[in-house]
Amino acid sequence: EVQLVESGGGLVKPGGSLRLSCAAFGFTFSDYSMTWVRQAPGKGLEWVSSISSSSTYIYYADSVKGRFTISRDNAKKSLYLQMNSLRAEDTAVYYCAREKQSGAAVDYWGQGILVTVSS
Amino acid sequence: DIVMTQSPDSLAVSLGERATINCKSSQSVVYSSNNKNYLGWYQQKPGQPPKLLIYWASTRESGVPDRFSGSGSGTDFTLTISSLQAEDVAVYFCHQYHSTPLTFGGGTRVEIK
Numbered sequence: 001e002v003q004l005v006e007s008g009g010g011l012v013k014p015g016g017s018l019r020l021s022c023a024a025f026g027f028t029f030s031d032y033s034m035t036w037v038r039q040a041p042g043k044g045l046e047w048v049s050s051i052s053s054s055s056t057y058i059y060y061a062d063s064v065k066g067r068f069t070i071s072r073d074n075a076k077k078s079l080y081l082q083m084n085s086l087r088a089e090d091t092a093v094y095y096c097a098r099e100k101q102s103g104a105a106v107d108y109w110g111q112g113i114l115v116t117v118s119s
Numbered sequence: 120d121i122v123m124t125q126s127p128d129s130l131a132v133s134l135g136e137r138a139t140i141n142c143k144s145s146q147s148v149v150y151s152s153n154n155k156n157y158l159g160w161y162q163q164k165p166g167q168p169p170k171l172l173i174y175w176a177s178t179r180e181s182g183v184p185d186r187f188s189g190s191g192s193g194t195d196f197t198l199t200i201s202s203l204q205a206e207d208v209a210v211y212f213c214h215q216y217h218s219t220p221l222t223f224g225g226g227t228r229v230e231i232k
Contacts, residue, residue, distance in 0.1 A: 035221075045161075045169065045212055047221035059219045095168055105159035105216055107180065109168035 002026040002108045004096045009113035016086050016117070022079040022096030022110060030054075030074035033099040035106055036081050038092035038115075048094070049081065052102065064090075086117045121146050121215050125224035131232040138200040140227045142213035147193045150217065157217035160189055160198045163226075164209045172211075173198065205231065 003025040012018050022034070036048040049060045049070040058070055069082040079096055093112040100107040122145040132138045148157045156176035161169035171180045173189035176196055186201045200207055208231060213224040 044226050045214070045223040047219075047223070050219070050221070061220050097168075099216075100171075100174060103157075103216065105171060105174035105214065107171045107174075109170075112168055 002098070004098065004108060004110035006094065006096050006110045006113035009094065009115045011116045011118065012086055013119050014087060014117055017082070017084045018086065018115060020081040020083065020094055020096075020113060020115070022081075024077045024079070024098070027098070029072075029077040033057075033102050034072060034079045035097045035099060036070060036079075037095045037097055037106070037109075038090075039095070039112070040089075040092045043092075046092070050099070051079070083115070086115075088117050091115060091117050120220055121148065121218060121222050123213055123215055123222050123224040125211075125213055125227050127227060128225070129228040129230065131230045132200075132203045133232045134205065135202050136232075138203050138207070138229055140198040140211050140213075140229075142191075142196045142198070142224050144194045144196075144215055146217075148215045148217040149193055156192050156196070157215055158189075158191070158196050159214045159216065160187075161212045161214060162207075162209045163212065169212060200229070203229070203231070 005023045008020040033052045035050040051070045067085045071080045095112045096110040097106040098108045124143045126141045158176040160173040163169040177189045188199050190197050210226045210228050212226050
């Protein structure tokens with residue numbers, strides 16, 4: 001069974017940093033591109049960043065470019081999101097998600113982890 | 120950026136009746152190289168992550184009931200629930216994965232009338 005489990009969220013002050021992790025289970029992690037999507041409380045879905053299976057291709061939303069860094073460790077079957085210079089508008093549930101195939105729809109999502117940026 | 124516009128924002132449908140959700144993209148989401156529409160539909164229930172229903176605009180994900188169907192091409196797409204069930208109460212999002220930044224529609228809330 002495919003499972004994605006996020007960790008590392010919490011409360012952080014504006015300007016602070018957090019590192020989200022996503023552990024993958026039940027599939028060959030190194031075969032899939034992965035994505036982070038966030039959802040502010042009561043709002044819609046916002047794509048944050050994607051990374052190809054071997055980390056060759058990396059993409060970011062303009063809203064996080066230069067502040068967030070996506071990475072992966074295929075040996076550890078893990079996806080990461082390093083978030084620096086956090087702002088109040090980064091407050092959201094962050095979902096780790098798997099692309100069905102490279103360049104295709106996201107098919108599996110983690111349960112999400114809440115990041116709150118507040119003083 | 121490709122802007123995804125959904126309509127309506129919400130709709131109330133009687134049990135067993137049809138629900139129709141529309142999604143319009145600001146640019147075509149078809150790749151000429153493979154003639155595929157890079158468009159998906161998701162269902163999200165409160166406190167849960169989104170669930171993939173439809174991809175390539177009209178391909179039903181494994182395990183999704185056949186009352187859910189997707190149609191359309193280019194810039195205009197539709198998600199249809201042919202006979203609404205109580206468990207279908209949720210917010211539905213369309214999503215283009217044609218090009219970055221990947222974008223989602225604003226969501227349509229489906230309720231029981």
